[in-house]
Amino acid sequence: MVPAFIEDTSNSDAFIYRIPSPSGGWMLSSPEGQRGFINREHVRLNEKLRPLIRFVKLWKYCNDVPISSYYLELMTTYVMRTTGTIIYSWDLDMVFGVLYESQLRPLDNPNSVPGTVAAARAWEVEAAQKAVLRATALAGLARDKERAGNDAEASDYWDMLFGGRFPNGC
Numbered sequence: 001m002v003p004a005f006i007e008d009t010s011n012s013d014a015f016i017y018r019i020p021s022p023s024g025g026w027m028l029s030s031p032e033g034q035r036g037f038i039n040r041e042h043v044r045l046n047e048k049l050r051p052l053i054r055f056v057k058l059w060k061y062c063n064d065v066p067i068s069s070y071y072l073e074l075m076t077t078y079v080m081r082t083t084g085t086i087i088y089s090w091d092l093d094m095v096f097g098v099l100y101e102s103q104l105r106p107l108d109n110p111n112s113v114p115g116t117v118a119a120a121r122a123w124e125v126e127a128a129q130k131a132v133l134r135a136t137a138l139a140g141l142a143r144d145k146e147r148a149g150n151d152a153e154a155s156d157y158w159d160m161l162f163g164g165r166f167p168n169g170c
Helices: 031-044 049-062 069-080 088-102 122-147 151-161
Strands: 005-008 016-020 026-029
Touching (some): 031 049, 031 069, 049 069, 049 088, 069 088, 088 122, 088 151
């Protein structure tokens, strides 16, 4: 259980709480606001966003990557805000590419919650960046094999991406 202290109740639909931050200290969070932000995009994207988020989080857990799940949810949602549809293999490749390009910089909290969300604790950022670099390379190779019509080799790269547990999961 995570300790949480109510910080702001001015919006009765989405209270703001102070919770422990992955980077140390405290951060502001609004679980109801976050759910609303993601749900709006999930509906807009024909209910394919949450499964995409699950794939990204599955990668995290299968490979023991020290990135905050909340950060991955937000990053995936922010990336998908620029598209009108989701094709899982294409968009996994895109999400990992954006994660790599961002160098895991903190993200703005959605829904008027002040502050940012850290990707990982300071001492874990380097390991997280290495994992993202590997994921970016593997997802790109899988997509290249798919485009070339070589589904068997693509599946091998997806399996490597998910720590040898594709398609069954962790």
